[in-house]
């Protein structure tokens with residue numbers, strides 16, 4: 051019985067665990083080591099405690115991820131059915147569905163991430179279908195290939211026929227889909243599959259946690275156990291049952307070692323989710339860690355919190371490129387003539403929170419920038435400026451981006467609240483009626 055064999059080593063790991071725990075690489079390698087020795091790892095650190103994303107290799111090949119993917123299959127199947135019967139899924143579900151399709155390639159079929167990013171529509175169209183068996187797809191002139199089951203082919207097919215076209219119709223002149231199969235919501239090829247997969251794992255994990263007070267253990271593939279293989283061992287209950295009994299007898303948490311003093315405030319946000327966590331949520335996360343020293347203070351943690359969405363924007367290659375090239379899709383100039391001069395309109399719908407353009411834009415002689423032409427509205431603004439630290443190749447740069455303040459329809463004028471009122475100009479401002487707009 052696999053864990054009895056390892057049981058002899060368990061005392062050793064209990065001793066050495068704390069010294070390995072905090073450094074991210076050490077946590078990873080320890081988990082790898084344990085899994086290779088046949089241990090199940092519960093609460094596997096899919097991302098490190100500092101909030102950094104795992105490396106692409108880690109993201110692509112964690113056995114725990116395969117398990118999470120299997121657990122998301124049911125929901126994917128439902129979504130696939132909906133898509134194929136003409137149902138319009140909410141945006142975030144379509145995005146998750148696309149993540150799932152990408153993960154099917156990287157995790158189930160071990161297709162390298164670069165190949166997934168570069169996966170072309172022609173390669174999909176050229177797939178070899180064997181009725182009732184599945185399909186073989188050749189990537190990069192046959193350098194990589196994946197043999198899909200019937201279900202997998204159907205999942206990707208539903209993405210291709212029902213989701214990708216929606217993204218494409220939102221493609222403006224500035225955007226180039228480059229014939230890629232996987233597109234982001236803005237119609238551009240996906241740029242960062244690693245962060246997409248991290249979001250998928252977080253989502254899958256939430257589903258697991260929502261399933262009951264004790265999330266199902268993330269099992270190591272090396273043990274030969276999968277969600278579909280819960281055969282009992284030695285007639286003494288399933289492996290999962292035996293594991294549960296084992297864990298309850300010898301509880302251990304690999305996050306139990308306190309964080310270092312300088313890192314403590316960054317240690318919680320990674321597990322806090324997309325929204326700014328409440329004090330209560332941070333308190334619960336901290337309590338769960340059972341740290342004894344350097345326990346982070348709740349207000350400091352809340353202050354250190356950075357939205358994962360914000361982090362994703364700061365690394366988004368499309369945004370970085372648009373800022374540099376001043377090419378923003380889905381918006382255009384419009385002359386409102388004597389009423390208020392030129393302004394900027396949306397030429398496609400934007401969802402709340404989407405990046406629209408940067409605020410002032412790089413000054414290019416004899417060339418306009420959208421940010422500089424946007425008109426004001428104190429009462430009915432639909433975009434808002436937000437400061438980001440964009441991670442350009444030559445270093446981070448503070449940049450103000452305009453984000454959609456609410457869902458914006460095509461053809462709407464984009465306006466932001468300059469923050470000035472008649473009173474801002476003292477008496478001179480009294481003639482500026484547009485400031486009341």
Ligand SMILES: C[S@@+](CC[C@H](N)C(=O)[O-])C[C@H]1O[C@@H](n2cnc3c(N)ncnc32)[C@H](O)[C@@H]1O
Nearest residue numbers: 389390391392393422423424425426427484487
């Ligand atoms: C940054 S510019 C915006 C672009 C400007 N409309 C143009 O044609 O260059 C700001 C100026 O636009 C005009 N403006 C901005 N918002 C306006 C509004 N809601 N109604 C009328 N004029 C407005 C004001 O003259 C303001 O000084």
